[in-house]
Amino acid sequence: MLHFRMSMPFYLMTFCGSIMILIILLLRGLLKNRLPKFVFPILWCVVLVRLLVPFSLSSPLSINIPHTFGNATYTAEVTEDTVAVSGEADDYAQFQESPDVTAASILSEGVSVSESSASYGEYLTDIAAFLFRPRLLLAAAYFLGLAATAGILLTKRYRCVKRLQNRFLVEHNETINTMLREIGMGHIQVFTCDEIASPLVSGLLNPRIYLPTRMDFGNTVLLRHILTHETMHIKRKDNWAKAIMLASLCLHWFNPFVWIMSKYFSADLENACDAALLKAYDTEERKSYAMSLLSMAVTGNRVTLLYSAFSRTEIEKRVKNIINYKRASALILAFSTLFLICGTAVFATGIQAPFSSYLSSYCASSNCRWGCYVDITRDIYLGQNAQRRAENAIIDILAADTTNDPELMEEQIKASLAEVFGVEKSAFRVFFSLCINDEEKYAEYADWDITRDGDGSFFYQGEKIRICADELCGMHMEREGTIDVTIHRNRYGFISGVTAQHEGDEMFDGHTRDFRLDR
DSSP, X not given: OOEEESOOOHHHHHHHHHHHHHHHHHHHHHHTTTSOTTHHHHHHHHHHHHHHOOOEEEOTTOBOOOSSOSOOOOOOOOOSSSEEEEOSHHHHHHHHHOTTOOHHHHHHTTXXXXXXXXXXXXXXXXXXXXXXXXXXXXXXXXXXXXXXXXXXXHHHHHHHHHHHTSEEXXXXXXXXXXXXHHTTOTTOOEEEXXXXXXXXXXXXXXXXXXXXXXSOTTOHHXXXXXXXXXXXXXXXXXXXXXXXXXXXXXHTTTOHHHHHHHHHHHHHHHHHHHHHHHTTOXXXXXXXXXXXXHHHOOSSOOOTTSSEEOOHHHHHHHHHHHHTOOOOOHHHHHHHHHHHHHHHHHHHHSBOOOOOOBOOOEEEETTOSEEEEEEESSOOOOOTTHHHHHHHHHHHHHHHOOSOOHHHHHHHHHHHHHHHHTSOGGGEEEEEEXXXXXXXXXXXXXXXXXXXXXXXXXXXXXXEEEEEEETTTEEEEOSSOSEEEEEEEOXXXXXXXXXXXXXXXXXXXXHHHHHHHHO
8 A cells, every 4th residue: 555645854855865866876887888878867857856846655665764863762651541441351342332441540450551751742842942943044054055056057047048149040951951850850940059169959848959150061961960969859858857957956955966966867868868869870870970979079068957968078978888889688678667667666665754653552451461552664544543443453352362472462463453454564563561460560579589568669588679670560769779680571471580689790780880870
């Protein structure tokens, strides 16, 4: 099941885009000469979509993105509104009819759950208060950078357009008109201009071809290659792709990976354009085409994102590609198609927007030593009354369990929820904690020679316990005492052993130092 939302935060958009750029650059270095030239422009376009469109597409491949950064661990937090409970079958039926069963009623029956060590709401409030002022400064810096980048690019674009105003429309050159009609682009206007040194295409809604006045218009071979090349850019909508790339540069001006991407994106568009033309050329025609590129290349660097033009900085590489060009086999084309489909699917669904992982409240049953709650691992729509439906399914499992095996119950709960909601089992994550009353717990302690006096202090084999750490039931701590005890439990929640430490043992002395620091 896929779930689509337009809710991806900007910081995740740029983070995911950066990861995608690094991966494509690595693949480009390894597979550039082995894959068809159209593959990488398509992958770059997928990156542009990720950088510009705040979509979140959740799938079983998605990585879970938490709401906040930190290492906060969850413990069952009991409130009067968020606990579901079950006893015998009759009690469960009563629970279904009376939704007002609360944590207070559970505790009054003797069932105890460990309390949360910190309030999650207070934690979020503190984080928000801390980040509020820096976020204002970051926002101001971001928009200043965006305005500066857009201003620089628009200025360069304005200068280019101004140079192209000194142009002359080629209307009566029958050679040019015939060539354009032969390649199905007779509607394209061709201009000559004294201000440019190499052919180029400019314009989005009404693209036009501009040729330098100094060009030898009597060389029909050169003229055909140039017109075919430039019209191929128009057919492939390369100027639109570059305009979107410019928009991405403005929005992500602070990201060096996006600037690196812009360079390789332009080069890969040119290589793909060359490859599309070379399919129809034989070996001699390819050499002639390479010579045409060399003759019209511009010396030095040119801002090729502003329009499609020849540039000497990439010509040598392109000529080598032309000379070494081989038509891709059917197997390579099939592999490339599969590579694109899989790569696009992974890029689109790999990381999802932060979401609320909450599904069920803490559920417990008097028939079971364990209680649990369930989270979802990815952003999915589970329909109406999802929490109640999930809790009903969980309580059914807990109430019917006779094994006290949390691993078995976890598998049963996941399978039941997957059937209820029609999604994969891996979409759910189950958290168990031991859920027994104090009377039962202290009775187990007594079997291992751990007793409790009327003041609430614990003793082990007659020695007063300073720290009593139960692996599943929490910790009791006092400053007075001569022994530290750790209570070990097996997978079924029963005590399997007790470890005692006295003065001179490493852990005991470490606790002593901690007590002194607290003072």
